[in-house]
Amino acid sequence: MQALAARFVAVADEVSRLQRDSDAECRFFQGFCEQGHYGGRTKPSNTRQGIYAVTATGAFLASINTRDAGEMAKMLQQALAKFEAMPREQRSGAAPALDPTAIQRFERHFPADGLVLRAYSRDVSRVKATPGWRGSAWNQDHAWFRRAEVASFVPAAELGARVAMPAALLQRFVRAHFVDNVRGQTFAHQPENVVEAALTLTCDALDGDNQMLLLEGKVRIQRSGTWATRGYGPHSEQQLGYDGKLLGAARFDRARGVFTTFQLLAIGERRGATEFNGRDDDFGPAPLAFAFELAPADAPPVAPSMHWVYGWK
Amino acid sequence: MPRMATPAMHALPFALAIGAALAQAEPVPVLDDSTFRTLWLKIVPSEDELAWRRIAWLGTLGEGVVAAQAADKPILLWAMNGHPLACT
Numbered sequence A: 001m002q003a004l005a006a007r008f009v010a011v012a013d014e015v016s017r018l019q020r021d022s023d024a025e026c027r028f029f030q031g032f033c034e035q036g037h038y039g040g041r042t043k044p045s046n047t048r049q050g051i052y053a054v055t056a057t058g059a060f061l062a063s064i065n066t067r068d069a070g071e072m073a074k075m076l077q078q079a080l081a082k083f084e085a086m087p088r089e090q091r092s093g094a095a096p097a098l099d100p101t102a103i104q105r106f107e108r109h110f111p112a113d114g115l116v117l118r119a120y121s122r123d124v125s126r127v128k129a130t131p132g133w134r135g136s137a138w139n140q141d142h143a144w145f146r147r148a149e150v151a152s153f154v155p156a157a158e159l160g161a162r163v164a165m166p167a168a169l170l171q172r173f174v175r176a177h178f179v180d181n182v183r184g185q186t187f188a189h190q191p192e193n194v195v196e197a198a199l200t201l202t203c204d205a206l207d208g209d210n211q212m213l214l215l216e217g218k219v220r221i222q223r224s225g226t227w228a229t230r231g232y233g234p235h236s237e238q239q240l241g242y243d244g245k246l247l248g249a250a251r252f253d254r255a256r257g258v259f260t261t262f263q264l265l266a267i268g269e270r271r272g273a274t275e276f277n278g279r280d281d282d283f284g285p286a287p288l289a290f291a292f293e294l295a296p297a298d299a300p301p302v303a304p305s306m307h308w309v310y311g312w313k
Numbered sequence B: 001m002p003r004m005a006t007p008a009m010h011a012l013p014f015a016l017a018i019g020a021a022l023a024q025a026e027p028v029p030v031l032d033d034s035t036f037r038t039l040w041l042k043i044v045p046s047e048d049e050l051a052w053r054r055i056a057w058l059g060t061l062g063e064g065v066v067a068a069q070a071a072d073k074p075i076l077l078w079a080m081n082g083h084p085l086a087c088t
Helices: A015-020 A024-030 A069-084 A088-092 A132-136 A147-151 A167-177 B007-024 B036-043 B061-071
Strands: A009-014 A050-054 A060-064 A115-123 A138-145 A162-164 A194-207 A210-227 A236-253 A258-271 A286-294 B075-080
Touching: A009 A015, A009 B061, A015 A024, A015 B075, A024 B061, A050 A069, A060 A069, A115 A258, A115 B036, A138 A167, A167 A194, A210 A258, A236 A286, A258 B036, A286 B036, B061 B075
Parallel strands: A009 B075
Antiparallel strands: A050 A060, A050 B075, A115 A138, A115 A286, A162 A194, A194 A210, A210 A236, A236 A258, A258 A286
């Protein structure tokens, strides 16, 4: 599969924006997606998600939505055969079909000089086994902090110095990233759902410019309202929540003003289900964990999935 | 004449309810210095689970269009509800 994929330029992107909005990138997608596997579909949704093979000029080659490696390989081979049968000018053109720098995506806010974390969520130590992929599911996201925000929660370079992450920053972190998305997408928490949140960073060692930090905290989320607990299902009165303990360690390079390691773990109890998060038969209470680690500098700058919570304009 | 309920009889439904709740509860692992490493390794995905990262995915379709035009290659687009490299 990797050898086949290497014959393509591999791209991952979020389909809702591509099929909804009207910038050049979205129009490019809309120019071929109706020729794909979900073309014309409206039920159970109008999503056009899947895997597409297209040319740089926007010509459709093939598409599929599958987890089957054999089916995927077959689609890619068909696409390559079509691509190679096309003249170069037709398949790639003389110039790029669009200018990505002119498109106003949230990725333009990528805090390259701040803190970019990879966030993971996963069930932990389950007593009740869930069959299939849902039993071992995990999900990921990215959490962003601007450089000035980082400066606001790094303690002084003195043993025992301690700083609490500012409330507004912590609330944003919790609302967008302490969500039960293990098995699928869910919604962000509202400010009032964050009943309690604390995260302190304590300087517990110094080594030249490097400051070793202990991270400790807790989070309590409680939400009630009316929503569906399975896809396209009826709405009813629901509750969800999470009570977790936070613990971690990080190293901050004071000379460069950046974290060079960061590990934060949250272990707690979750309750409830939302429309697309696959908990309709697993409301809990049950253990749920979140882990946050420093993203590599060369990782693609992918925006937090619920970036609207950030309020960055 | 209705039979008088004893305190034990009143407590029975309550005890049964508590018992049922306890039977359903799944214990939350203790998170402290001694368990941190073990729990961390259980939560963060393994190399096998991250095998898809061995493919050099670009994060936006626009970048892919530019790169494919320059390299004269087709685009393989993985487009999901929720960004596949973030949360889907």
